[in-house]
Amino acid sequence: MAPPQFRIGELARRVGTTPRAVRYYEELGLLPGSDRSDGAHRVYDEHDEVRLRDLLRVRELLGLTLVELREWMDAEDARARLRERWNEQPAPDESTRADIIRQAIAHMDTQLLLVRSRLGSLEQLEDELSAKRRKVRSMLAEIEQAQA
Amino acid sequence: MAPPQFRIGELARRVGTTPRAVRYYEELGLLPGSDRSDGAHRVYDEHDEVRLRDLLRVRELLGLTLVELREWMDAEDARARLRERWNEQPAPDESTRADIIRQAIAHMDTQLLLVRSRLGSLEQLEDELSAKRRKVRSMLAEIEQAQA
DNA sequence: TCCGAACCTTACGTTATCGTGAGAATCATG
DNA sequence: CATGATTCTCACGATAACGTAAGGTTCGGA
Numbered sequence A, B: 001m002a003p004p005q006f007r008i009g010e011l012a013r014r015v016g017t018t019p020r021a022v023r024y025y026e027e028l029g030l031l032p033g034s035d036r037s038d039g040a041h042r043v044y045d046e047h048d049e050v051r052l053r054d055l056l057r058v059r060e061l062l063g064l065t066l067v068e069l070r071e072w073m074d075a076e077d078a079r080a081r082l083r084e085r086w087n088e089q090p091a092p093d094e095s096t097r098a099d100i101i102r103q104a105i106a107h108m109d110t111q112l113l114l115v116r117s118r119l120g121s122l123e124q125l126e127d128e129l130s131a132k133r134r135k136v137r138s139m140l141a142e143i144e145q146a147q148a
Numbered sequence C: 001t002c003c004g005a006a007c008c009t010t011a012c013g014t015t016a017t018c019g020t021g022a023g024a025a026t027c028a029t030g
Numbered sequence D: 001c002a003t004g005a006t007t008c009t010c011a012c013g014a015t016a017a018c019g020t021a022a023g024g025t026t027c028g029g030a
Helices: A009-015 A019-027 A045-060 A065-086 A094-147 B008-015 B019-027 B046-062 B068-087 B094-147
Strands: A005-007 A043-044 B006-007 B043-045
Touching: A005 A009, A005 B008, A005 B019, A005 B043, A009 A019, A009 A045, A019 A045, A019 B006, A043 A045, A045 A065, A045 A094, A045 B094, A065 A094, A094 B094, B006 B008, B008 B019, B008 B043, B008 B046, B019 B043, B019 B046, B019 B068
Parallel strands: none
Antiparallel strands: A005 A043, B006 B043
């Protein structure tokens, strides 16, 4: 019934980092303080694993600092709070829920803008490299032709 | 006749960095020692500007360290030496030239592989974000429907 | 209950990438 | 050639993102 749990060493191994780094991410507010209501050791589950993996991927692909990453992830957190409030006791009326959703969409638009900007730059770099390659390839073909 | 030249401050301003950074890049071997045969001040031209701009772009887009960048740029340097040797006094025979070209192509293939790998990852991230966005958008549409 | 492995906190060390003076030399201009 | 702006070379400082070592604690299994 209970979701499988594991400790910091397992988490680090799964996502390809170290316990020290994970603690550092927590210190910066990238990961939740993680239950720990009882004794001492941090406990995580697959949800935390997914979050951390996403974190590291976005960081790598967009070249963000950890602090910038926190801002980025505020979007995720907002969506999480949204899901919480969704089932609150005094169910929020529809116009409120619509506002929350619109906020989430706005934030995702910001993210998409950043990603697409990067994509455009990378595609341009790829084009330039391909063009150079074609040019040099044709030079080679010419020489081989002359040799034959 | 002579290509327009400028000093380190101008160069830095043009590419959006600082003189200190430029000197650091030179120290790491990313930029040539720059003439300086005469007195003291470093002198650059538009060619250097292009190189530096390329350098910083590749670094940003691929997230390379400056040392890794030097390896990356070894391709450019190889192609430059190639162009030099091309017009050497004892013109290299065709099979030698072909070998040089094949090396250059191999190096560019490595670069393209890296760029395309990044492109793939970024496209996947974009897909995931877009999907999420569509999902939330449909939720919003439902609510607005109910309100009407 | 006992033990080794894994974890805890605290604190200092490390590397990459520059920033920031300090003091002297160089360059363009009047 | 006088002078203000720019550049030069050390050299030390700063920040991010962890690594590493020390000394104590917790956990899971025999």
